[in-house]
Amino acid sequence: MLAVTQLQCKRGDRLLFSGLDFAVAGGTLLHVRGANGSGKTTLLRSLCGLFTPDSGEIRWKGEPTRRLGEDYRRDLLYFGHLNGIKGDLTGIENLRIAATLDGDRVEDSAIWAALARIGLVGFEDLPTRMLSQGQKKRVALARLILSKAPLWILDEPFTALDVGAVDLLETLIAEHVAHAGIVVLTTHQEVGLTSGQVERLHLGG
Numbered sequence: 001m002l003a004v005t006q007l008q009c010k011r012g013d014r015l016l017f018s019g020l021d022f023a024v025a026g027g028t029l030l031h032v033r034g035a036n037g038s039g040k041t042t043l044l045r046s047l048c049g050l051f052t053p054d055s056g057e058i059r060w061k062g063e064p065t066r067r068l069g070e071d072y073r074r075d076l077l078y079f080g081h082l083n084g085i086k087g088d089l090t091g092i093e094n095l096r097i098a099a100t101l102d103g104d105r106v107e108d109s110a111i112w113a114a115l116a117r118i119g120l121v122g123f124e125d126l127p128t129r130m131l132s133q134g135q136k137k138r139v140a141l142a143r144l145i146l147s148k149a150p151l152w153i154l155d156e157p158f159t160a161l162d163v164g165a166v167d168l169l170e171t172l173i174a175e176h177v178a179h180a181g182i183v184v185l186t187t188h189q190e191v192g193l194t195s196g197q198v199e200r201l202h203l204g205g
């Protein structure tokens with residue numbers, strides 16, 4: 001479903017990777033690994049169309065992603081280093097806006113339920129700038145519960161989460177893969193799955 005051929009990325013004069021080939025089918029977790037600076041974030045941003053590779057092709061359902069444009073972005077949920085959470089807005093408002101931007105119609109009751117599942121009962125109506133770092137991250141992660149996108153691209157999603165939130169995120173990832181979704185992620189920890197495939201890609205030789 002997601003296929004990369006002969007991808008090459010440079011940052012300045014530094015060649016991060018070249019000739020990168022891989023394909024990921026539904027029901028698969030692709031764990032991208034490599035040392036600090038090996039290009040993991042650059043690869044994930046390339047997959048999302050946020051960074052332009054020097055050469056190579058990224059295809060989704062057989063079509064080049066640059067040609068699919070919006071049709072690809074609708075199928076994609078990207079979770080980057082920045083939470084993408086607006087501090088002046090409440091958790092409810094943030095998730096409502098995120099869903100609208102993703103092109104999803106989501107009922108408010110589903111947003112309240114997502115925030116409850118992620119452990120934010122009682123914090124739904126506070127401006128998110130009043131939440132702790134971990135709580136802000138939980139608001140952002142609630143997007144995973146609400147999203148209908150088949151492709152999740154998650155860059156270090158476990159950072160700043162406590163044990164309970166780590167367990168929940170592992171469960172969400174496992175459920176997504178079990179429902180034939182694709183997860184591409186970078187993390188320094190192992191992620192267990194109850195069903196589906198785990199594949200590994202190592203950057204940096």
Ligand SMILES: Nc1ncnc2c1ncn2[C@@H]1O[C@H](COP(=O)(O)OP(=O)(O)OP(=O)(O)O)[C@@H](O)[C@H]1O
Binds near residue numbers: 011012042
């Ligand atoms: N905006 C930028 N301009 C120039 N070089 C950059 C830029 N962003 C990243 N780089 C360089 O590209 C290389 C790869 O960075 P990238 O963030 O993709 O690595 P990473 O494997 O995700 O690292 P980490 O594990 O530390 O998060 C690094 O050497 C970094 O210095």
